[in-house]
Amino acid sequence: MTQAIQAAPLGHYRFKHVVRSEVVKILTLPSTAVMLGLTVVAGLLVTGLVTNAALHHGSGYYIGFDPTQEALTGLIVAGLTGGVFGALLITGEYSSGTIRSTLAATPRRPVLLTAKIAITAAVMVVFCELLSFVAFFLGQAILSGGGAPSASLGSPGAFRAVFMTGLFIALLALMSFGFGLIVRSTAAALAAFVGVVFVLPLVMRGISRGDVRYLPTNILVNSVMSTVHQGPGGIVQPLSAGLGLLLMAIYAAIALAAGAVLFARRDA
Amino acid sequence: MITAHSLTKHYGATTAVHNLSFEVPPGVVTGFLGPNGSGKSTTMRMIMGLDAPDSGAALIGGRPYCELVWPLREVGGLLDAKAFHPARTARNHLRWLALTNDIPLRRVDEVLDQVGLSSVANRRAGKFSLGMSQRLGIAATLLGDPGVLLFDEPVNGLDPEGIRWVRHFLRGLAAEGRTVFVSSHLISEMSQTADRLVVIGRGRLIAETTVADFVSRSGRGTVRLITPDLAAFAEALTGAGATVGDGDGASLTVEGLSAPQIGDLAAREGLRVHELMPITVSLEDAFMELTQGEVEYRPTTMAGAAAAGEGE
Numbered sequence A: 001m002t003q004a005i006q007a008a009p010l011g012h013y014r015f016k017h018v019v020r021s022e023v024v025k026i027l028t029l030p031s032t033a034v035m036l037g038l039t040v041v042a043g044l045l046v047t048g049l050v051t052n053a054a055l056h057h058g059s060g061y062y063i064g065f066d067p068t069q070e071a072l073t074g075l076i077v078a079g080l081t082g083g084v085f086g087a088l089l090i091t092g093e094y095s096s097g098t099i100r101s102t103l104a105a106t107p108r109r110p111v112l113l114t115a116k117i118a119i120t121a122a123v124m125v126v127f128c129e130l131l132s133f134v135a136f137f138l139g140q141a142i143l144s145g146g147g148a149p150s151a152s153l154g155s156p157g158a159f160r161a162v163f164m165t166g167l168f169i170a171l172l173a174l175m176s177f178g179f180g181l182i183v184r185s186t187a188a189a190l191a192a193f194v195g196v197v198f199v200l201p202l203v204m205r206g207i208s209r210g211d212v213r214y215l216p217t218n219i220l221v222n223s224v225m226s227t228v229h230q231g232p233g234g235i236v237q238p239l240s241a242g243l244g245l246l247l248m249a250i251y252a253a254i255a256l257a258a259g260a261v262l263f264a265r266r267d268a
Numbered sequence B: 001m002i003t004a005h006s007l008t009k010h011y012g013a014t015t016a017v018h019n020l021s022f023e024v025p026p027g028v029v030t031g032f033l034g035p036n037g038s039g040k041s042t043t044m045r046m047i048m049g050l051d052a053p054d055s056g057a058a059l060i061g062g063r064p065y066c067e068l069v070w071p072l073r074e075v076g077g078l079l080d081a082k083a084f085h086p087a088r089t090a091r092n093h094l095r096w097l098a099l100t101n102d103i104p105l106r107r108v109d110e111v112l113d114q115v116g117l118s119s120v121a122n123r124r125a126g127k128f129s130l131g132m133s134q135r136l137g138i139a140a141t142l143l144g145d146p147g148v149l150l151f152d153e154p155v156n157g158l159d160p161e162g163i164r165w166v167r168h169f170l171r172g173l174a175a176e177g178r179t180v181f182v183s184s185h186l187i188s189e190m191s192q193t194a195d196r197l198v199v200i201g202r203g204r205l206i207a208e209t210t211v212a213d214f215v216s217r218s219g220r221g222t223v224r225l226i227t228p229d230l231a232a233f234a235e236a237l238t239g240a241g242a243t244v245g246d247g248d249g250a251s252l253t254v255e256g257l258s259a260p261q262i263g264d265l266a267a268r269e270g271l272r273v274h275e276l277m278p279i280t281v282s283l284e285d286a287f288m289e290l291t292q293g294e295v296e297y298r299p300t301t302m303a304g305a306a307a308a309g310e311g312e
Ligand SMILES: Nc1ncnc2c1ncn2[C@@H]1O[C@H](COP(=O)(O)OP(=O)(O)OP(=O)(O)O)[C@@H](O)[C@H]1O
Pocket: B011, B014, B015, B016, B034, B035, B036, B037, B038, B039, B040, B041, B042, B043, B185, B296
């Protein structure tokens, strides 16, 4: 009596089954709405405040002014809350013990993890792109309404900056997911994420100014969000947007790969 | 059918399970018995593919867990009462589980009804009492209507009513022809629930047998006899090949002859019998006898008290 008493469908569980269940998992957690709602509110609030503060200055203020970058500033906050969201998607399973139910239901770990990462990536890319564009339009509306220089998606580099910023925040969330997979605890994952993204730049600035440009935060602000070639006569040029985004993708991939190797080997 | 082949698992310097082999057949409740820390949960985690054995294998219907095609339709496991997210409702927990194995969503309400949680299906599972959590865990095991079920200490924290319910429920599952494997460190619980026993101590197999056999093996069939004809009876019994021990001056303890045999002997010899009692050793005693020295964590003060008690 080893087969099920009730007739089972042909074949076996697949990627699509895991994806369906992971979607339901995300949708049925109150923390999803809370974290994503918080991300929208905080992101747009910061964009609103920053662009508002850029109004009504003398004309000298607007030399080298980058309306696109100004409007996207709120996405830095989204990077923080999005990172928390990404980590929670996996550490929440460990802290609650759900991971054992998950592995009992779908024990093939590569299939399970691929589906989980795919869902996290899809949710974050769609969400962050939407937020990035909304922040851009909100910021431009405030700037132009206040008579300050503003940009449109047709302005040089603007579309590229808005689009890549969305991708970048999604990659930050995936890196954080990778941290969560490695350490399996919410507190430790968030410490690692905040450490790398927000504390490391401060520490490194004191040690080696040149290398700061390889850090996620600096790539985001100076390479990805920016449409104006920065630093007149600056010693250290920021990376190009494309190279910066690629580097961030590599960071996320390293964190996910390390987590995946551990996930495949470790006892649950 | 669950089969364990020479399972061995170390955690650092601790040997949690050592060279453990046993079988769990369908149609009966098999109890998995052992003192605290003897490796029951570890063994169950290895059967469920959660922990990898250092050597050996655990198979379900001849296949390792991770090769099952529809795991939830083949095996239902309750390894710990709180393997759900506290913020999700009971129904939503079961919904995502059902989706993983393409189980029709109507099963969610069916199993909630079966365990008596229908009225709280939309409450957050984190707010559940321990008993309700256990029931939700049991509901999850039933989702895919599996032929093999594992429960790790399912009555932990339940009130007598809940314990009765689980016991009845497990026996029902076995009666339907399913393979039911239940761990406990409470021997009294197992004696009322299980038909077969797998007994372990310090991660090693101590016995794999039926409950009845487990008791009689340790009991060796001692009979207490009360008679006014002490001396003559002792002589007749010894003559018939029995071993006779002195009682309290009015009784004898007899080994090697059953109560009916002693009665027949009395009739032949014209000896008076006032009382004749087979002494059945309780499952508890049998367990204690077998696991002597196999207890992982024995509080020193209690060990001292037990030693003093034995001396009386
Ligand atoms: N994840 C782990 N890491 C380290 N040691 C472990 C781990 N799991 C179990 N052990 C050790 O392995 C041994 C067996 O533990 P296990 O939990 O399997 O026993 P048990 O029979 O289920 O006990 P109980 O009746 O208390 O539930 C113990 O010594 C325990 O400390």
